[in-house]
Amino acid sequence: MGNKLSGKDLIKLGFPKNNSINIALGQINRYRKREKKESILTEAKEVLLHPEKFEGHGTWGKVAEGLVNPVQVRMHQLKTTRAPFTIFGENEIDQQAKFQLYDSLKLPISVAGALMPDAHSGYGLPIGGVLATDNAVIPYGVGVDIGCRMSLSIFDLPASHFKGKEHQLQAILKDNTKFGMNETHATKADHEVFYKSEFQDIPLLKNLLPKAYKQLGSSGGGNHFVEFGIAKIDNPENEWKLGVGEYFAVLSHSGSRGLGANIAKHYTYLATKQCPLPKNVQHLAWLDLNTHDGQEYWLAMNLAGEYAKACHDDIHRRIAKAIGKRVVVTIENHHNFAWKEMVNGQECIVHRKGATPAAEGQLGIIPGSMTAPGYIVKGKGNAESLNSASHGAGRLFSRAKCKATFTQSEIKKVLKANDVTLIGGNIDEAPMAYKDITKVMGNQTDLVEVLGTFTPKIVRMDR
Template identity: 50%
Template structure:
């Protein structure tokens, strides 16, 4: 197959406007998709043209997408970065790419920055790096939280012999299929009932009011990308007074997903406003903030918390459905956000702590840090380490972008890896193969001063988005918008 060659007239023929976007699109596609057919390449370009905002987090296609989004007239004052940034600690620096380090250095120079930290699973994101933690004074940064607001983990521990996962594999497989929906844009025909949908925030903010109907139909769905619902084995080596579960081996249900279209729309809406109010230098443009004493900041805070509650409700709907089918109540449920902002205290000062792909790890705070579809996950208890701004990693962290993973990992290699670990995969793709992630044990070793491990989760039946990978699928390298 020859190298891809696209002409400007072909782009204009499918609707691309005359301007810089033509040459940028040609260069991006010919460089990054040179082994694709022209038909596939043009389909990708049509997808980006139809919905450019959905590709703003793509590691490659964002270059094209940003040219297609209308530029808003500058309204706010120009804001300069500080010459030197606030000091931040880096955990597992030898395993973190330079792009993420550079993004953190930029964030640390914001005038509102107070403290920061970079977790060992960190990699480049959009605005604040994934694995980045930033405390600010009287300011909230929409892209310091990310697009998938409230993306979180939830683990239900059942007093059931995990041997059932083999003995009754078809039963547990069926329950995963029936408990939720995967795929970008997935909606239920019959909406679930949950008190979160009665929140007054939906009626107080016009943006949220318009999103209410779709959010209701997506309640309990799981999205795509790195989101999953899986059964596995929970091992508790000894009883921990905070976890409160007796030592033993249990059956576990673990889920990972966020706030779906609701969170994505909130993030994009308020980021647009923040950029209008504060014009930052190019490399810091996506770190524009809203003051907590400004109407827009107050509205974002309300919307963000609603998205967090909604994400939590999605998990609870899934777990409650399965618990009902199992005929058991969990002996313990452990859960945590890892894309969110919290009001906390830092050295006696009220601050807003943004954790974008980072797990809250205050003293004795429980959390879940997953590995990959074949790697162990861990139940952890925070040590309250101030050097890490009371935070820890949120997972293994990506080693490869989705595009690179799909180009370099074979289906046979994935099949062999699943068999090696005795994992049954329902859906999923090469972009989520274990090889695309860092070694979770290395990550945990790099943060042994941040958390104590009080339990382990070993995946056995894993359900992910089953959509067949296409050349134009969003790479979403930072996994911020896996749900939409």
């Protein structure tokens, strides 16, 4: 008996000569190739005899599904009509972003859609795109940085806390934040998220656990940041019992790091194999939630969301400890995620790719740019936006266009004019790269109520 397991070995066991053999070989090669052939064949025999016992199993669940109820792979055609949709701030949105939404609305699984006023084109769904689907999840409708989110901590400190402490606060940011591919904290923190069963039950996640542990409390590159600023509370009727006034605060923006990126890559690949689509919409391939892979992605996506929150919690914990003061209010929300929500009386999967949940009474923070204020908001629960709002100002210039248009000296002038200190940062994240946040907010008065603002003062980004 050779060491490498083959399709012939599975046929000898009694596997039917169909796609279940390819699925089994794929799963074994991906997750079990270092194990002895004899022990794998023993398990495979058990799966063949009792597939129902292996439903949801990390390695064998997909094989069992292939034996009992094989996934039908067929080319899906787009519908000729679009699902209902609403665009907010249409005049400020590029045509490509609109066309991407229109294409997504023709998917046979689409129920409804919306485009937020900060929208611009992306991969799959546009950034700022919201799409409700019937029992199916689109990995690229969620995005690569699963669970990317905002987190604002307001301290029981006046805004005047900045005076005379600029160098000390810069040092706190440098010492307590890590960015990009390689920076991690020397002293690692533990977190309850690492003990979730998904990290043991799903082989892909088990392999990613060491990376996730290492990267906890760090932020990605690009537009991710941690910044000190001034939170201004305008509404005396706020739920935090904070008086109207200005407070010292910290705002962070980042997601699920390498964990989320690897989950997105893996399940996007599976979706494109199981759900062939016309070339112009192949990024919108979906996973049926009644399938093994669909259920597994859903679990993995939710875990990545919890991990993203854990990263923010760790960042804010480290900073609060360094400042030596108590956080009195935390406002946070995901914007690259999918939720099970009711849409027109039907339970749907609502994808928000760069869009903030804004159900009635739901709190959120919508940032501007490093020189423009962000807004503390409360959702109005607008059904036409699928209970959503923008996740920021949105890009006016692509990264490539920024590099061709702006210079470091121009950026320094804008930062100085706005009394903002920047640590790190690249030309592609120039403040001028973003839309006017006041216009964006003006285009979503039906979606959110403004409770206050956050103005950045010291910004830390990747170099």
